[in-house]
Amino acid sequence: MTQVRVRFAPSPTGFLHIGGVRTALFNWLYARQQQGVFVLRIEDTDQDRSTDESIQAIIEGMKWVGLDWDEGPFRQTERMELYRSHAMQLLEQGKAYWCVCKAEELEARRKEAEAKGLSPRYDGRCRTLGITNPPGDAALRFKAPQEGLIVVDDLIKGKITFDNSAADDLIILRSNGYPTYNFSVVVDDALMHITHVIRGDDHLTNTPRQIPIFQALGFPVPQFGHLPMILGSDKSRLSKRHGATSIMAYKDMGYLSEAMVNYLVRLGWSHGDQELFTRQELIEKFSWKNVQSSPAVFNPEKLLWINAEYIKTTPPDRVAQALIPLLVQAGLKDQVNAVSPEWLAQLVVLVKERAKTLVEMVDWVRPYFGDSVLLEEEAAKKFLTPAVAPVLGKLLARFEALPSFSKQVWEESFKKFVEEEGIKMGQIAQPVRVALTGRTASPGLFEVMEVLGRDRTLLRLRRGIERASS
Numbered sequence: 001m002t003q004v005r006v007r008f009a010p011s012p013t014g015f016l017h018i019g020g021v022r023t024a025l026f027n028w029l030y031a032r033q034q035q036g037v038f039v040l041r042i043e044d045t046d047q048d049r050s051t052d053e054s055i056q057a058i059i060e061g062m063k064w065v066g067l068d069w070d071e072g073p074f075r076q077t078e079r080m081e082l083y084r085s086h087a088m089q090l091l092e093q094g095k096a097y098w099c100v101c102k103a104e105e106l107e108a109r110r111k112e113a114e115a116k117g118l119s120p121r122y123d124g125r126c127r128t129l130g131i132t133n134p135p136g137d138a139a140l141r142f143k144a145p146q147e148g149l150i151v152v153d154d155l156i157k158g159k160i161t162f163d164n165s166a167a168d169d170l171i172i173l174r175s176n177g178y179p180t181y182n183f184s185v186v187v188d189d190a191l192m193h194i195t196h197v198i199r200g201d202d203h204l205t206n207t208p209r210q211i212p213i214f215q216a217l218g219f220p221v222p223q224f225g226h227l228p229m230i231l232g233s234d235k236s237r238l239s240k241r242h243g244a245t246s247i248m249a250y251k252d253m254g255y256l257s258e259a260m261v262n263y264l265v266r267l268g269w270s271h272g273d274q275e276l277f278t279r280q281e282l283i284e285k286f287s288w289k290n291v292q293s294s295p296a297v298f299n300p301e302k303l304l305w306i307n308a309e310y311i312k313t314t315p316p317d318r319v320a321q322a323l324i325p326l327l328v329q330a331g332l333k334d335q336v337n338a339v340s341p342e343w344l345a346q347l348v349v350l351v352k353e354r355a356k357t358l359v360e361m362v363d364w365v366r367p368y369f370g371d372s373v374l375l376e377e378e379a380a381k382k383f384l385t386p387a388v389a390p391v392l393g394k395l396l397a398r399f400e401a402l403p404s405f406s407k408q409v410w411e412e413s414f415k416k417f418v419e420e421e422g423i424k425m426g427q428i429a430q431p432v433r434v435a436l437t438g439r440t441a442s443p444g445l446f447e448v449m450e451v452l453g454r455d456r457t458l459l460r461l462r463r464g465i466e467r468a469s470s
Helices: 018-033 052-064 080-092 103-115 181-191 201-216 247-252 257-266 279-285 300-313 316-329 333-337 341-351 358-368 377-383 389-401 407-421 425-437 445-469
Strands: 005-008 037-042 071-075 096-099 139-142 149-154 158-163 171-173 196-200 223-227
Touching (some): 018 037, 018 196, 018 279, 149 201, 149 223, 158 201, 171 181, 257 279, 257 300, 316 341, 341 358, 377 425, 389 407, 389 425, 407 425, 407 445, 425 445
Parallel strands (some): 037 071
Antiparallel strands (some): 096 139, 139 171, 149 158
C-alpha cells in the first residue's frame, strides 16, 4: 500500500488565514491518522507579493496550532530549475509551444470574445506556428487536450466531470522565465510524491488544468479533495469585515490554540453530536466522508463558548503558560517574574470559571499581583466607610491571632465572627472583598484569601481599614 503523502502549500503574501489553517489541519489529521507524511511547501513564485515576513507568519501560525510537518518547508523560488527543465521536456515532446502574442493583443481578444458571449480563453493562434527561436518576451504554453472529458472522483464533492473542449492552453513559463502556479504546483506535487491534494474549492477550476499536465509529464495523478470555503454570518466569503481572519489575531485576543483547532476542524466536519475533542480523538475519528460538501459559516459566539470550555478543562499550568505573554503585554512583567509557576497555576484555577478568553483572564487576575491593590473608587466609597472600619478592625485582630492559615480555618473563623457580632454576612463580606481585590465582584472570598496568602491578606485588610477610617 502506498504511503499517504499530503501537503499544505500557502502563498506568503500576507498573514496565515484561518481558512488556510483549516485546510492544513485536515491534511495534517489525515497524515497522522494514516501514519503518512505531511509536507509544508511555500509557494513564493509571486515575486511582487511574497515576503519573508509572511513566511515567518505562516511558520509561527503553524507552530502555534501545533501543526508539525515531516518535510519542508520547501520554497518554490529554490526549485526554479526543476520547473524550467520539466517545461522544456514538454516543449521537446511537442506538448508545449512558444507564444509570442503581446499582452495588449491578448486583452483585446479577451474583450472581443466576452462581447460575443464567448469564453475569454486563449484562441490558440500560436499553437501550430512551430516557433523555435522565440524573442525574449515569448511565453511557453501547454497544449491542453481539446477533446474528451476529465473525471475527478473528489474525496469531498464526489464525481465531477470537466469537458476538455473548454480547456485553455495555459501559460506554464512566463516571458521572464518564471513558472505559473498551475505548472509549478504539478511539478512539486509529482516530485514530492503527493498522493492526496486536499485544498480549498476555490482551486477546483485548477484541477482540470493540472491533471493533463501530470499526464503529459508521465506522473501519476493524485487524488483530489476540495474543501468548501468558510463564510461569514452574511453567507459571503469570510473576510476582515466579519472580524479577525488571521490565526495569530486569535492568539492576541486570548484564545487557546487547542480551542482554535477544535473549532476549525468542526467547521465543516462532524462526528455524531460530539463538540469537544482531544487532539488524539480528532486524529482517530477524522474521516473524509464526514466532511461537509457545503460551505461552513464562521460563528464567533460558538468559538467563544469552545474557548471558555477549554480554559475550564485545560490543565492550569498550560493555561498559565499561555497567559504569561498577555500579562507581560499588560505591564505585569515584573509581577509575573516575582511569582512561581505553581502560584500562577493556582491563580488560573481561581478565575477560570469567569473568563472566556485569556484577555478577560488578565483583567480577572490583575488584582492578585503585588502587595497593594488598586481600589475601584465607587466600590471603596460604598463599602469602605467609617461605619465599617471598627468591624473590619475586629476581624483583622481575629485573623492575626489565628495559629494557622488555611482556607477552612479562615472561613470557620469568619462565620463565627459574623455570628458573634450579630451582623449579616453581606455586611462584612463585601467590604472585605473590596479591601482584598479592589472590586465588588471576585471569586469566592476564602479562595481569594488562599491565593493571596496570609501576609498579603492581612496587609490588604489593614490598608482597607485605613481607607475606611479616612
